[in-house]
Amino acid sequence: MLDHKMTCPLQTDNTDILLDYCSRSLDPDRRAMFERHMAHCAECRDMASAQSEIWMAMDAFEAEPVSADFDQKLYARIDRLEHVPVWDKFWAPVRSYLQGQPAWKPALSVAAASAALAVVFFVRTDVMAPRLMPAINVQEVVEAEKALEDLDMLGQLESESPQSEKETI
């Protein structure tokens, strides 16, 4: 229960009631109760008024429209990812890293390690010419690592998700 006789939400760390009230996401019953409380609590009234003003002012922070060729660029990247020659794939993350592109940095260490491995294999295959070692697809290693990283995030979400969220999936 929350009315003017109850403890003020600002004094009990129930500030989400105030935020929900200002964002109009409070259910009707709690909204009515909070309004009854505010009629007698100047602190909550002032806070709600200031928060509502900010909430509305933030509407002015509009995001720019998305570029018309966003999808085209994405599909081109997907296409490149799936069809480029092995050596191009190998150098792409290294090149991106050197150019300061985002999100490729972890690939450098993998690529460097894979390059070292590849050199070792080339040297060894020269020595053991009759039984060639199978070629290593370096990009597969890099991609697998990144995919595992992303799936790891998904896995973490599962372990953190409350039961209610799991039921909605």
Add this chain to the structure above:
Amino acid sequence: MAVATLERDAELMLRVREGDTHSFGLLLERHRVPVIHFLCRMVQNQPVAEELAQEVFLRVYRSRANYEPTAKFTTWLFRIASHLALNWIRDKRHERGQESLDAEVQEGMSRQVQDRGMSAEQSLVRQSKFEEIRRAIDGLPEKQRAAVLMHKYDEMEYSQIASVLECSESAVKSLLFRAYESLRARLAHMA
């Protein structure tokens, strides 16, 4: 888990896993704008935001083969987006320092407010309001900024924001209250 009880996004993602690229297109259609707008408000630079968004969807596509609908799809999507944005902000801060980052941000957002049949005066007022809000949001610590953006512009619940930011629900409420408190203080003159 029965397919009928799956959320629509998870259902589409499972189809992508089976090789249905059309479903990936539908996912892109549903989430392209919210993800880019979130990133744009986070990094405050449109070209960078689109580049990061490309990486988000590329990562989703790359993970398709092993995808399992263990959590809400949008939570996963925004977690990837948040990670990329927070890393970008931290990298930039290390590289250039806050002062020049701010200059770059202004440049990246300068086309933001467009004239929509407004008078020159209205347009100026709008531009100035936009700029004040942008600066106030930019002044928030990264995690508070991410929480506020998901709360205000993506209408996410506290539990979902908590999952995205990998913290507790009460921590999110506290983050949000502190963030809005800062915004109220910085933007008091606009009220």
